[in-house]
Structures are given as structure tokens and as C-alpha cells.
Amino acid sequence: MGRWDGRAGQDVLRRVGEASALILISLADGPKHGYALIQDIKELAGVELGPGTLYGALDRLEGLGLIESLPADDRRHPYRITAPGVAALRVHLDSLERVSAAGRLRLQLGGI
Amino acid sequence: MNGARPPRLVGTVLRCYPARWRRRHGDEAEELAALLIGDGTPAGSIALSYLAGAAREWLTPRPGRRLITLACALLLAACSLGASAGLLTSVVPARAASPSQARGRAHCRPASPEPIRPVTPAMGHLRVIAQEAWHGRSC
Numbered sequence: 001m002g003r004w005d006g007r008a009g010q011d012v013l014r015r016v017g018e019a020s021a022l023i024l025i026s027l028a029d030g031p032k033h034g035y036a037l038i039q040d041i042k043e044l045a046g047v048e049l050g051p052g053t054l055y056g057a058l059d060r061l062e063g064l065g066l067i068e069s070l071p072a073d074d075r076r077h078p079y080r081i082t083a084p085g086v087a088a089l090r091v092h093l094d095s096l097e098r099v100s101a102a103g104r105l106r107l108q109l110g111g112i
Numbered sequence: 113m114n115g116a117r118p119p120r121l122v123g124t125v126l127r128c129y130p131a132r133w134r135r136r137h138g139d140e141a142e143e144l145a146a147l148l149i150g151d152g153t154p155a156g157s158i159a160l161s162y163l164a165g166a167a168r169e170w171l172t173p174r175p176g177r178r179l180i181t182l183a184c185a186l187l188l189a190a191c192s193l194g195a196s197a198g199l200l201t202s203v204v205p206a207r208a209a210s211p212s213q214a215r216g217r218a219h220c221r222p223a224s225p226e227p228i229r230p231v232t233p234a235m236g237h238l239r240v241i242a243q244e245a246w247h248g249r250s251c
Contacts, residue, residue, distance in 0.1 A: 033140070052162045052164050055137050055165055075140050076140055
């Protein structure tokens with residue numbers, strides 16, 4: 001998988017799946033290692049990421065250049081969001097907001 | 113939590129990952145499993161998650177692996193071409209070396225002066241097909 005070239009408006013996170021988006025959201029406030037990511041994502045989204053899913057998503061995000069691995073602290077590798085990662089996360093969240101707003105509006109119009 | 117060891121089941125499943133992955137994540141994955149088990153996550157569900165991850169790792173195409181596949185395909189194609197060329201050259205020299213070739217159509221005589229002995233029955237069958245194809249083209 002090639003690195004994300006940061007094309008404006010392209011929502012790369014829609015392609016890589018929910019786990020990857022949640023990891024980026026979790027890393028947005030600072031570097032974390034695997035266990036801290038699982039705990040944080042469980043708290044913020046109520047999603048329990050399996051460790052196999054976690055490492056697959058971390059490798060994908062790192063391959064895209066959206067996160068980077070920091071020097072190992074004991075056996076743990078902390079990960080940090082990169083500048084392209086921040087840009088991709090903003091695009092994804094904007095897209096989610098638009099969809100969410102459209103959904104709410106339609107619910108109102110439908111009187112549901 | 114230094115030196116935390118996961119149950120044998122998780123350790124076995126972690127060995128299913130490619131070596132490249134184990135070198136990069138192996139130690140941390142073991143420690144993470146031990147921490148999650150300590151939190152009350154069943155070892156079976158952790159092993160299952162790692163097993164699915166290992167399957168994905170093997171099935172996901174990687175640039176290096178794609179190159180190896182391409183190299184194998186090229187090698188196979190080259191071998192097939194070589195075999196075909198060898199098959200044809202084993203028929204053509206006999207025809208080219210014949211002095212009657214200049215006069216033309218000499219190989220079209222019903223009895224061939226030099227019967228071809230196949231190495232294996234299948235090889236002989238292929239030779240007959242190639243010979244017939246050549247014969248049909250030039251006559």
C-alpha cells in the first residue's frame with residue numbers, strides 16, 4: 001500500500017476501515033502504545049479492538065504514512081499521528097459530520 | 113509488566129505470523145495478550161483475534177511477495193518457451209540438414225529416412241504433433 005499523497009478532500013480513512021479511524025482519533029491527543037490504544041478506544045467509542053485487528057490497522061496506517069512508530073519503550077512501541085494523519089483525520093471527520101447532518105435533517109423532514 | 117507471558121495457546125498462534133511481523137511486533141503482542149488476559153479478556157478470544165490477524169497478514173499482497181510471484185511466473189513462461197523451442201529445433205535441424213531440402217518437399221516423402229525415437233511416450237506424442245504442424249505449414 002502506497003503512502004497517502006494528501007490529496008485535498010480525499011477521505012482515505014473511508015477505505016481503511018473503522019478501526020483505523022478510531023486509532024487515529026485516539027492518537028490525536030498524543031502518542032500511545034497498543035494496550036493504551038485498546039483501552040482508550042474502548043472508553044471513547046465503546047469498541048473493543050482485538051489485538052490482531054489492532055496490529056493490522058497500525059501496519060496499514062504506518063504504510064500510508066498516517067502514523068509513525070516511536071523508539072520502543074521496553075517492549076512497547078508507542079505510535080504517533082503524523083501531519084498527513086492529522087489532515088486525513090480532519091477530512092474524515094468533516095465527511096462524517098456532513099453525513100451525520102444530512103441524516104438528522106432527513107429524520108426531521110420525515111417526521112420520524 | 114515486564115516478562116509477562118501469555119498462555120501457550122496465544123504463543124502458538126503468534127508463531128503463525130510471518131517472521132517479519134514477529135520480529136517487529138512479536139514481543140509487544142505477547143505482552144499485550146498477557147495484559148488483556150489480566151484484565152479479564154478470555155485467552156481464546158485473544159488467540160482467535162491473532163489467528164485472524166495472521167491469516168490477513170499472509171493473504172495481504174506485499175510488494176516483495178508480488179515480485180516473487182512475478183519472478184516465478186516469468187521463470188515458468190521461460191521454461192515453457194524453452195521446452196517448445198527445444199521441441200521445434202529437434203525437428204527442424206533434421207529438415208535443414210537434409211540435402212534434398214534445396215530441391216524442396218523432400219521431407220514430404222511418405223517414408224522418413226530417420227525415424228524419431230521418443231524418450232518417453234508423451235514426448236513422442238508431442239514430437240509427432242509438432243512434426244505434423246511443421247509438415248502442414250511447409251507443404
